[in-house]
Amino acid sequence: MKKLLTTITLCLCFSYPVLAEEAANSLFFEKIYQDAIEQNTAIAQHKLAIAYNEGQGVKQNYEQAKEWFEKAAKQGLVEAQYRLAMLYDYGHGVEQNFVTAALWFEKAAKQDYAPAQYKLGTMYYEGHGVKQNFSDAKKWFKKAAEHGEVDALYNLGLMSEQGQGSKKNYRNAFEYYQQAANNNVAAAQYRLAFLYQNGKGTTKDLIQAATWYEKAALQDYTNAQYNLAIMFANGNGVNQDLNQAKTWFEKAADRGSAAAQYDLGIMYYEGDAIEKSDDKAKEYFKSACDKNMRQACEAYKKIN
Numbered sequence: 001m002k003k004l005l006t007t008i009t010l011c012l013c014f015s016y017p018v019l020a021e022e023a024a025n026s027l028f029f030e031k032i033y034q035d036a037i038e039q040n041t042a043i044a045q046h047k048l049a050i051a052y053n054e055g056q057g058v059k060q061n062y063e064q065a066k067e068w069f070e071k072a073a074k075q076g077l078v079e080a081q082y083r084l085a086m087l088y089d090y091g092h093g094v095e096q097n098f099v100t101a102a103l104w105f106e107k108a109a110k111q112d113y114a115p116a117q118y119k120l121g122t123m124y125y126e127g128h129g130v131k132q133n134f135s136d137a138k139k140w141f142k143k144a145a146e147h148g149e150v151d152a153l154y155n156l157g158l159m160s161e162q163g164q165g166s167k168k169n170y171r172n173a174f175e176y177y178q179q180a181a182n183n184n185v186a187a188a189q190y191r192l193a194f195l196y197q198n199g200k201g202t203t204k205d206l207i208q209a210a211t212w213y214e215k216a217a218l219q220d221y222t223n224a225q226y227n228l229a230i231m232f233a234n235g236n237g238v239n240q241d242l243n244q245a246k247t248w249f250e251k252a253a254d255r256g257s258a259a260a261q262y263d264l265g266i267m268y269y270e271g272d273a274i275e276k277s278d279d280k281a282k283e284y285f286k287s288a289c290d291k292n293m294r295q296a297c298e299a300y301k302k303i304n
Contacts, residue, residue, distance in 0.1 A: 030057075036068065042077035045069075049080065062093025073104065081108040082116045089119070098129030109140060114147035121152065125159075134165030153180035154188040161191070161200075170201030181212060189216035190224045197227075197237075206237030217248060225252035226260045233263075242273030253284065258291035265299060278303055 035041075036048040049068035052061045066087050072080035085104035088097045102123050108116030121140035124133045138159055144152035157176030160169045174195050180188030193212035196205045210231050216224035229248035232241045246267060252260035265284035268277045282303050288296030 042072040042075035042080060045072035045075070046077055046080045046083075049083065053083070062087065064093075066093040073107070076111075078108045078111040078113045078116070081105075081111075082113055082119075085116065085119070098123065100129075102129030109143070112143070112147060114144045114149045114152075117141075117144035117147065118149045118152050121155065125155070125164075134159065138165040150180050150183040150185055153177075153183070154185050154191075157188060157191060161195075170195065172201075174201030181215070184219075186216045186219040186221040186224070189213075189219075190221050190227075193224065193227070206231070208237075210237035217251070220251075220255065222252050222255040222257050222260075225249075225255070226257050229260065229263070242267075246273055253287070256291075258288040258293040258296065261285075261288040261291075262293055262296045262299070265296065269299070269303065 032044065032047045032051055035044040045068050049065045049072060050056065051058055052068060053065035054060065066084065069080045069084040069087065073084045081104050085101045085108065087093050088101035088104065090096065102120065105116045105120040105123065109120045117140045121137045121144060123129050124137035124140060126132065130136075138156065141152040141155045141159070145156060153176050157173045157180065159165050160176060161173035162168065174192070177188045177192040177195065181192045189212045193209045193216065195201050196212065197209035198204065210228065213224045213228040213231065217228045225248050229245045229252060231237050232248065233245035234240065238244075246264070249260045249264045249267070253264055261284045265281045265288065266272070267274055268284065269281035270276070282300065285296045285300035285303060289300045
């Protein structure tokens with residue numbers, strides 16, 4: 001009996017910090033609620049909206065969050081305008097409405113709020129809530145990039161490479177990708193490697209290509225993992241190393257790359273750098289075939 005009572009006592013003791021934390025959160029919410037009501041300032045309203053939005057001291061309630069974000073947004077608070085736009089964009093606490101989202105993103109963007117500039121650029125790029133317009137998308141991505149949004153640099157590189165909003169310009173694409181890649185944007189590292197590999201916008205440099213593919217691959221960027229495997233398999237930009245090729249093929253295959261699954265199937269079927277295994281080859285061929293890769297389906301039928 002004594003042991004049981006000890007256990008109960010311990011449980012009650014450990015519950016106190018939890019109850020104290022809940023009480024503190026509740027008092028915090030009561031205070032910001034009173035501040036929002038009495039002060040009627042955008043800052044107080046925004047704090048209350050965040051509490052409702054994130055469930056701080058109160059049950060999460062997107063409808064209430066929307067109401068208070070809107071009050072603060074109408075007073076010109078840029079963070080509230082952005083948050084309100086996000087609620088409309090995702091349909092949280094309000095019926096999803098891309099047009100209204102775009103309107104509030106624009107209000108915040110015109111106050112030089114970088115996240116809003118990036119989102120507005122994305123909406124113009126995709127044609128959500130506004131008519132698709134690559135020139136306007138580029139304008140807002142540039143503003144976002146100037147205010148530190150590194151993903152906007154990648155988007156500008158992609159648009160320059162694809163000729164969206166202006167003529168194709170691989171040199172501009174290279175420079176945008178380079179800036180984003182240096183800020184650890186995996187997609188930009190991949191595209192930068194591709195330009196180095198193909199000599200577009202810069203001098204062809206397979207060593208640099210392999211270097212940047214590896215940086216993106218280490219961030220689990222599937223296409224970079226596959227391309228790095230190919231470079232190790234063929235000895236392009238790196239010393240040929242079939243074991244390294246196999247390692248990177250496996251990483252890409254595990255992330256669903258049909259091409260990597262097919263190439264692994266070939267390696268197992270032919271016994272390249274690994275012990276030959278028809279069973280393993282069949283497994284990888286089937287996985288790639290299930291993704292509608294014709295060569296893999298043919299190989300699977302052949303080995304089966």
